[in-house]
Amino acid sequence: xxxxxxxxxxxxxxxxxxxxxxxxxxxxxxxxxxxxxxxxxxxxxxxxxxxxxxxxxxxxxxxxxxxxxxxxxxxxxxxxxxxxxxxxxxxxxxxxxxxxxxxxxxxxxxxxxxxxxxxxxxxxxxxxxxxxxxxxxxxxxxxxxxxxxxxxxxxxxxxxxxxxxxxxxxxxxxxxxxxxxxxxxxxxxxxxxxxxxxxxxxxxxxxxxxxxxxxxxxxxxxxxxxxxxxxxxxxxxxxxxxxxxxxxxxxxxxxxxxxxxxxxxxxxxxxxxxxxxxxxxxxxxxxxxxxxxxxxxxxxxxxxxxxxxxxxxxxxxxxxxxxxxxxxxxxxxxxxxxxxxxxxxxxxxxxxxxxxxxxxxxxxxxxxxxxxxxxxxxxxxxxxxxxxxxxxxxxxxxxxxxxxxxxxxxxxxxxxxxxxxxxxxxxxxxxxxxxxxxxxxxxxxxxxxxxxxxxxxxxxxxxxxxxxxxxxxxxxxxxxxxxxxxxxxxxxxxxxxxxxxxxxxxxxxxxxxxxxxxxxxxxxxxxxxxxxxxxxxxxxxxxxxxxxxxxxxxxxxxxxxxxxxxxxxxxxxxxxxxxxxxxxxxx
Numbered sequence: 001x002x003x004x005x006x007x008x009x010x011x012x013x014x015x016x017x018x019x020x021x022x023x024x025x026x027x028x029x030x031x032x033x034x035x036x037x038x039x040x041x042x043x044x045x046x047x048x049x050x051x052x053x054x055x056x057x058x059x060x061x062x063x064x065x066x067x068x069x070x071x072x073x074x075x076x077x078x079x080x081x082x083x084x085x086x087x088x089x090x091x092x093x094x095x096x097x098x099x100x101x102x103x104x105x106x107x108x109x110x111x112x113x114x115x116x117x118x119x120x121x122x123x124x125x126x127x128x129x130x131x132x133x134x135x136x137x138x139x140x141x142x143x144x145x146x147x148x149x150x151x152x153x154x155x156x157x158x159x160x161x162x163x164x165x166x167x168x169x170x171x172x173x174x175x176x177x178x179x180x181x182x183x184x185x186x187x188x189x190x191x192x193x194x195x196x197x198x199x200x201x202x203x204x205x206x207x208x209x210x211x212x213x214x215x216x217x218x219x220x221x222x223x224x225x226x227x228x229x230x231x232x233x234x235x236x237x238x239x240x241x242x243x244x245x246x247x248x249x250x251x252x253x254x255x256x257x258x259x260x261x262x263x264x265x266x267x268x269x270x271x272x273x274x275x276x277x278x279x280x281x282x283x284x285x286x287x288x289x290x291x292x293x294x295x296x297x298x299x300x301x302x303x304x305x306x307x308x309x310x311x312x313x314x315x316x317x318x319x320x321x322x323x324x325x326x327x328x329x330x331x332x333x334x335x336x337x338x339x340x341x342x343x344x345x346x347x348x349x350x351x352x353x354x355x356x357x358x359x360x361x362x363x364x365x366x367x368x369x370x371x372x373x374x375x376x377x378x379x380x381x382x383x384x385x386x387x388x389x390x391x392x393x394x395x396x397x398x399x400x401x402x403x404x405x406x407x408x409x410x411x412x413x414x415x416x417x418x419x420x421x422x423x424x425x426x427x428x429x430x431x432x433x434x435x436x437x438x439x440x441x442x443x444x445x446x447x448x449x450x451x452x453x454x455x456x457x458x459x460x461x462x463x464x465x466x467x468x469x470x471x472x473x474x475x476x477x478x479x480x481x482x483x484x485x486x487x488x489x490x491x492x493x494x495x496x497x498x499x500x501x502x503x504x505x506x507x508x509x510x511x512x513x514x515x516x517x518x519x520x521x522x523x524x525x526x527x528x529x530x531x532x533x534x535x536x537x538x539x540x541x542x543x544x545x546x547x548x549x550x551x552x553x554x555x556x557x558x559x560x561x562x563x564x565x566x567x568x569x570x571x572x573x574x575x576x577x578x579x580x581x582x583x584x585x586x587x
Contacts, residue, residue, distance in 0.1 A: 104564030
């Protein structure tokens with residue numbers, strides 16, 4: 001079997017684009033942006049070809065069952081487990097390979113990355129950067145981040161996974177620290193320290209895994225396919241120590257409560273494009289790590305400590321929802337909703353049923369789509385209003401109906417309304433969990449109710465009611481209107497007086513836009529605030545289409561995910577209904 005070059009090229013193209021964009025210092029900003037966008041579109045084409053190749057591989061029988069891999073070329077590690085395999089020797093002394101491959105989980109995540117990066121670049125086209133920062137540097141870092149994230153999801157050697165896991169933190173650190181908001185230095189430092197702790201613990205576990213494999217094989221290895229076949233031979237006591245390091249690193253990245261506190265700061269201070277990738281994709285590396293490493297390579301430890309992960313996940317569902325409802329900052333609000341959703345994903349992973357794991361993986365994709373839509377709309381809203389505070393907005397739907405409508409679609413997808421993409425994911429997770437974990441599933445279901453409460457409450461406060469709020473009306477702190485607004489709408493009765501920032505009758509305001517003054521205020525705010533332009537509509541359109549399409553017909557994605565979900569359940573030592581096959585299989 002010949003090696004596939006899809007994945008090396010897929011990783012290399014964004015890197016080449018980043019180098020080229022970063023070197024275009026004297027070029028016009030539009031040329032730099034266009035170049036970056038073109039390089040981000042190439043992976044979209046490659047992922048389509050990769051998807052077709054993977055489906056052909058599945059059709060040809062490229063799916064292993066239980067512990068019996070298909071026969072194949074033994075010189076290419078992981079051939080029996082992955083499609084589009086590429087492998088070359090990297091560090092022969094330690095048996096380390098630069099090995100890449102696709103299973104159903106990694107394929108859908110790589111597809112999500114390829115989709116979101118050009119959307120993020122398009123949404124960041126007119127983003128205001130801190131003084132002294134260049135658009136070339138910003139777009140180049142996003143392309144480097146794309147390459148590293150693809151590398152994480154495509155790696156089939158545990159050491160390569162670790163390296164890519166660490167490398168992807170570097171561009172995100174600089175995106176937050178150099179291009180973020182007022183508290184960017186604090187947020188970037190906190191992000192780095194949490195990530196550094198997780199990376200060090202993962203390195204310790206990686207060394208332990210190498211030594212443990214040496215005791216079984218006679219020589220250590222970090223090749224995933226090889227480790228997969230000897231997983232049950234590693235003693236349970238050893239697995240527990242190795243699992244601890246990996247699990248903490250993945251819990252930080254996921255993020256699971258109480259290791260989540262870096263995310264609200266990083267998400268709020270990151271520029272909108274980088275924040276979208278942070279919440280939409282980069283955090284999924286944690287849940288992906290549980291699926292790729294912990295369950296198949298450390299099955300006994302995963303089964304023994306599953307109760308702890310489930311406990312933290314369910315706490316995260318309820319805690320994230322309650323804290324989200326109390327937020328005053330729009331971007332922090334979105335990050336806390338994500339903490340609640342990540343609880344559902346981790347819960348689905350550790351109930352060890354095919355339905356729940358398929359739902360969790362689909363949730364990883366659908367959360368990335370829905371949250372990207374919501375995060376980008378919030379970014380477009382705050383760019384117009386100049387404020388991230390929820391209290392500074394009200395009645396936005398009247399002055400920017402398209403923006404308000406897309407905020408509503410993002411909100412409905414976030415609370416998993418039937419017909420939106422998140423509903424299918426949440427339903428599969430809960431249905432898959434009710435059999436083996438009924439009590440925890442019932443508690444987790446309360447998160448659905450809480451999500452509806454906090455999401456619709458925020459929508460009501462910012463989008464509905466009379467036009468109000470200093471960000472929408474462009475008021476000064478003393479409540480007076482901006483001079484250019486007042487002069488722009490003279491009328492026979494004189495310019496209508498602007499209502500206070502919080503509404504004419506208290507924080508929520510009860511006055512409607514009937515009467516001359518209310519109408520004039522709405523019109524003035526509309527001209528100053530502005531609805532979405534053509535570029536912004538085009539950028540968000542693919543996300544809206546996918547929210548609806550995957551809500552109505554998710555089967556093409558599930559057809560890719562389900563075989564790998566079944567394999568992961570079998571590798572964890574459970575039946576497809578979550579029942580343990582053995583006591584873990586480890587001595």
